Amino acid sequence: MNLILNYIFIMVILGASIGQMLSRDWRWNIGFLGTQYLSMFWFVQAIWPFNLAVIKLISGVIVCLALATSQKSSASFANPETSWPQGYLFRILAAALIVLATLAITSPTSNWLGIDNPLGTWASLLLMGIGLLQLGITIQPLRVIIALLTLISGFEIMYAFVESSALVAAMLVLINLGLSLVGTYLLSVENMEKIK
């Protein structure tokens, strides 16, 4: 049963990551981010005590809500960067490369770290890869913040396999919340500028 759920959640992460790349509406982006947090919780709760793992889910929900409240309802990524190709095809190909690359290194990474859940390793690498890819092709504050949160989510899954310190978990939660606050601050300032 767990294995089936693992497969389901890895598909959810895959869909959310690619959706993250393709979406140009902040509602979808934040929705995908929330889905990523749900999947992260699933993989972490398999290793950590449920009480500790659920903190990640709760912090994820708070992060998404904080980011959502900072957005105007009419806002969108209508003004994309000009330095990179912005078409769907480019983004799908770039995401596909990340998917393949992370899939290829999942097994050696699991062996090296002694992780007995390769799907968890793939989920972690995939999130980190997609986060890095997004960071490389955008400077829009909301996208950057979501990319950083995605990157950290991936890292948190992998780190949960090797370290179960409650203090580290608490500080990582603090960093997630801090990043969302920074995002809220940057976006509110940007919105104020637009209003001016």
Next chain:
Amino acid sequence: MSAPAIWIILPFIIGIILWFIPNERLVTWFGIGFSILLAIAVWILPIEIPISIGNWSIKISATMRILGRQLILTSMDQPLLIFFYLTLCFWVVSSTIAGVKDKLIPYGFLILSLLISALAVEPFLYAALLIEIAVLVSIPLLKPPYTPPGRGLMRFLTFQTIAMPFILFSGWLLTGISTGPEELSLISHAAIFLALGFVFLLAIFPFNTWIPLLIDEAQPMSVAFIFWIFPTIGLLFGLYFLDNYSWIRESNYLPSILRSSGLLMIVTGGIWAAFQKNIKRILGYAVIMETGYSLLALSINGAIGIDLFIGLLIPRTLALFLWALALSIILRNISSAQFSSIKGLGRKYPFSATVSILSLFSLTGVPLLAGFPIHQSLWEQIGLISFTGAIWYAIASIGLFMGGIRSMAVLVASSNERFAIIESWPQRILLSIGVLTLLFLGIFPQWIAPFISRLPFIFNHLGR
């Protein structure tokens, strides 16, 4: 009572309280007062030695426990704490005199206390998390109100955040390593992760592009604080790794890696500074070069490398803040820092123009200025190891020097401006004191020698 409670928790609480005080003048006076008090307290209060006051006897313990972890500040850390709090005071005074209106002072206290806790935490790998929290706290400091976030700010946030997972993960790997040869592959992986973490954290080439961008986007005094505290703490954090892990410290490759990275940073910074047409960006390139000089100092084996690294701290701090103060005054009513916009402004701001040029020259290592003695020693030591390295060092210094000469030519160029000093008296006085200090430290470097000589004792193995 414990030392971390006084010099970490208390400043953090002060920072929060100051943030809620609406009166800026009051915040300034409290900021100056508290930073001086904290510096004096470090000076006079012994750690782990009972003090008798009448019938009372109190002892400030070095350790404080938080959630099973420890914050430790020993008597060996006292010179470093004095340096940090006096510099904070200098920054508060400079920011006030520069006329900076935003809530800089509370953020200064918060960031400094978080970063001191990063140096004090045991196990020290938690420092990566504390540094990341300090990065997040510093964003409002770097983001002026009513302006959209710029490319430099986003890159700063991104690169500093990417550093954290690398360092945390390398920390996990390091805990599993003993010095036996059977863990060779683990050692190489840990070294790669650690190196990547520090490349991002210290803005080492090529991940330093945010530095010149950031200074172009934000208030010079705010950026100067970030340019001072993050590299200083990052480098000290790196030294803790060297101090704790003998296999890194004794690696044959480390000196050449540090030397190559350092030379690359100073040469690229110097060349870009030479051709730069934006006076703020020249400061950014000088900051890149300063990290490079620190890496060069650390590439020198033995006590002399650590002495040179620590010797760079005070002249750098002084020059950096004076330069930022001068730029804040010159650029206060100008939207652009391009040479075309500041042409002839030395006639209106002679004190600021003089200080900005002398600070730049001090960072270059021009004789009679604060940076000269230490740069001369560093250059000599690099020359003993690698003649080519010394040549590149000279090229880099000439590059920054050229940037200074060009800035000077622009500031004193003839323009429609009449010669009329419009700097306020407090600005003139502080800038004059700054120039005198730059000269005194250049002519009498032995003045700060007793203070600097105590700093290497924060390490158990390095510099011994």
